[in-house]
Amino acid sequence: MKNNIYGVYGASGFGREVMPVVRAQLQSSGVSADRIYFVDDNPESSSINGHKVLCFKEFVEEEAADRFVVLAIADGGIREKLAGKCSESGVKFFSAVANNVVLMDAVDIGDGAILSPFVTITSNVKIGCGFHANIYSYVAHDCVIGDYVTFAPSVCCNGNVVIEDHAYIGTGAILRQGRPGNPLVIGRGAVIGMGAVVTKNVPAGITVVGNPARPLQRG
Numbered sequence: 001m002k003n004n005i006y007g008v009y010g011a012s013g014f015g016r017e018v019m020p021v022v023r024a025q026l027q028s029s030g031v032s033a034d035r036i037y038f039v040d041d042n043p044e045s046s047s048i049n050g051h052k053v054l055c056f057k058e059f060v061e062e063e064a065a066d067r068f069v070v071l072a073i074a075d076g077g078i079r080e081k082l083a084g085k086c087s088e089s090g091v092k093f094f095s096a097v098a099n100n101v102v103l104m105d106a107v108d109i110g111d112g113a114i115l116s117p118f119v120t121i122t123s124n125v126k127i128g129c130g131f132h133a134n135i136y137s138y139v140a141h142d143c144v145i146g147d148y149v150t151f152a153p154s155v156c157c158n159g160n161v162v163i164e165d166h167a168y169i170g171t172g173a174i175l176r177q178g179r180p181g182n183p184l185v186i187g188r189g190a191v192i193g194m195g196a197v198v199t200k201n202v203p204a205g206i207t208v209v210g211n212p213a214r215p216l217q218r219g
């Protein structure tokens with residue numbers, strides 16, 4: 001543990017929001033802050049908010065027993081690609097979970113999640129790998145969420161909703177509850193615009209906006 005190093009992959013705005021969560025979490029298990037880095041493919045400076053910024057190659061070459069990252073990049077497709085690159089280089093994953101996150105009964109979350117401050121996940125929820133839930137989002141009972149799904153801040157995901165891989169849910173979106181055996185389904189790679197109120201299933205790959213949410217018409 002002492003000789004491990006940890007990285008927040010992505011030093012943009014979201015990465016800088018994730019770092020304090022990671023630092024608090026790791027320091028509470030005895031990791032010193034100088035073992036925690038930003039990892040960035042195009043570093044703009046050598047240090048951010050007191051943490052060294054390394055490119056991926058430098059992170060992999062840094063002296064360590066084991067190397068762990070959390071992928072702080074909002075695009076689920078990029079997260080999946082970076083996860084492949086990390087695995088090929090023997091870099092492992094950890095989840096960043098803020099200390100005021102509420103997880104109720106039978107919550108099953110895959111590797112490499114980011115659960116930001118004030119996130120709540122209630123009971124009987126299953127979530128795949130690489131999930132992001134940004135500040136103040138919730139997931140209610142009996143939801144099933146795929147891999148590399150992204151919630152922006154304040155997403156309200158009500159009960160019995162299925163969200164397929166790579167879907168992106170914008171800030172403040174509200175997903176109507178489904179029913180047992182007849183969930184509301186957000187298709188693979190769908191994008192829900194900020195502020196949308198989703199009352200019906202959303203097909204894969206579609207962007208919806210508005211209240212009630214409708215497919216985005218482009219001029």
Ligand SMILES: CC(C)(COP(=O)(O)OP(=O)(O)OC[C@H]1O[C@@H](n2cnc3c(N)ncnc32)[C@H](O)[C@@H]1OP(=O)(O)O)[C@@H](O)C(=O)NCCC(=O)NCCS
Nearest residue numbers: 152153169170171191192193194195196207209210216219
């Ligand atoms: C829906 C979304 C993905 C569309 O992005 P885009 O494809 O770049 O679309 P544009 O910005 O070109 O907008 C296209 C049209 O949709 C409208 N529009 C964009 N987002 C909208 C939204 N959420 N609700 C209602 N209308 C929206 C625009 O006003 C524009 O209308 P116009 O053609 O009449 O001018 C994006 O606006 C969005 O909501 N992203 C989520 C942002 C977010 O939550 N970020 C969190 C950061 S942590």
